[in-house]
Amino acid sequence: MDDDKTSSSPIRRSYVAAAVILLLLGAWIASGSFNRIEEVYALLGVEPAKGTVANPKAKPPGTPANASAKPTEIPTVRVRTITAEKRQQDLVIRGQTQALRKVQVRAETAGTVAAIRADKGSFVKAGDTICELKIDAREAMLKQARATAKQRELEYEASKTLQEKGFRSETSVAGDLAEYESAKAQVERMEKEFENTKIRAPFDGVVDDRMADVGDYLSPGQPCALVVDQDPFLVVGQVSEKDVVQVHIGDSGWAKLISGERVEGKVRFIAKSSDSATRTFRLELEVPNLQGLIRDGITADIHVTANMIEAHHITPAILGLDDRGVIGVRVVDQNKRVRFVPVQIVADGADGVWVTGLPRTVTIITVGQEYVTDGQQVNIVLDGNGSQS
DSSP states (O other): OHHHHHHHHHHHHHHHHHHHHHHHHHHHHHHTOGGGHHHHHHHHTOOOOTTOOSOTTSOOTTOOTTTTSOOOOOOEEEEEEEEOEEEEEEEEEEEEEEESOEEEEEOSSOEEEEEESSOTTOEEOTTOEEEEEOOTTHHHHHHHHHHHHHHHHHHHHHHHHHHHTTSSOHHHHHHHHHHHHHHHHHHHHHHHHHHTTEEEOSSSEEEEEEOOOTTOEEOTTOEEEEEEOOSSEEEEEEEETTTGGGOOTTOEEEEEETTSOEEEEEEEEEOSSOOTTTOEEEEEEEEOOTTOOOOTTOEEEEEEEEEEEEEEEEOGGGOEEOTTOOEEEEEEOTTSBEEEEEOEEEEEETTEEEEESSOSEEEEEEESGGGOOTTOBOEEEETTTEEEO
């Protein structure tokens, strides 16, 4: 029996040792201290095998500190070198069409409308009758005034004859002359009153509206119709105080109407004083309208030829915004570093935009500008000319 106990004791001790080792290994793995494996060997009371690396993450002696870091890649962008061109700047002004002359034709005497001689849409020439008032007693009054004037004329002639014979004083003759002149003035007044029964067009144009009809009673000053002068026409707009110095009376210009027509003309008027609310100045572009196609009140963009400037022609696709929201383009300097340069668009068209603000000759990034930042070093590839390193 004693022999059996003696033989089983070493077996129990080996089990205990194995359990201790497993507990130590589990604690070591749970702590993540893989770099301190030598401590485990010390706890077990054994020496590490020859050639065993105590810290598997440690680099071999003599290895550079940054040996594992990948070299930074320099991005490549496509560029094009452009030079500014002289360009006649177009100043664009938002405006609308306006008739050069638009007049309400009004009655100059009182009366009932007897006839309408020109309806809405009718073309009239200067002097044509539009509305006609009833004559009433005016004709009889005119006949009476003419008869009275004739009588006063005979009396005056007789008075002069008597004065020549010494039977009439000079004072009496002067009185007869005054009566005759007064009678003649009355005739002129009645003739004018008779003529005013016909309300006439003041100039060639179109009757755009009619405010009276047959049977209406018109007092002096009441309108009969609206007459619009068709040719020439105006396109009017407001110029900012910054741009008003760039335009002059007589400058050439053109306007594109919202209806699609393009009309050319010249600047006929620029206001000397600004609008107190907007600080802008009224500008009038006079344009021909021989066919009468332009209507009053149509929205239009006025393009006025202003100062000669130097500008670059680019595609709008390369325009971008900086952190402040300023519009501009990215360029490459002599050191092949990216620079953001703000620009101002001065004209646009179907084939691109014209901008100012760039150096006269500049290398702009045409492809890849959205992937680089200000100050970044880049490699460049020239459009159609191969690459440069």
